[in-house]
Amino acid sequence: MPVYEYACSECGNQFELRQKFSDEPASACPQCGGPVQKLISQSGFALKGGGWYAQGYGTGTPTTCPSGGGCSGCPSAGK
DSSP: OOEEEEEETTTOOEEEEEOOTTSOOOOBOTTTOOBEEEOOOOOSOOOOSSHHIIIIITTSOOOOOTTSSOSTTOGGGGO
């Protein structure tokens, strides 16, 4: 579940909540009960190194299955 940061406009309290995507955003500060707004924070996700994009997509040459077909239903796809 993602962690969201909020700031209270009454007392200035900043806090984090772990919420499901389907949960409603927080509306009240747990400290004073004042209204809160969701903050935009830096993500902890970063792609580094060559990785899948450089190896499979960055070259401009499509990769094909040795059988010549697509991967759906291919017995080699599960290996």
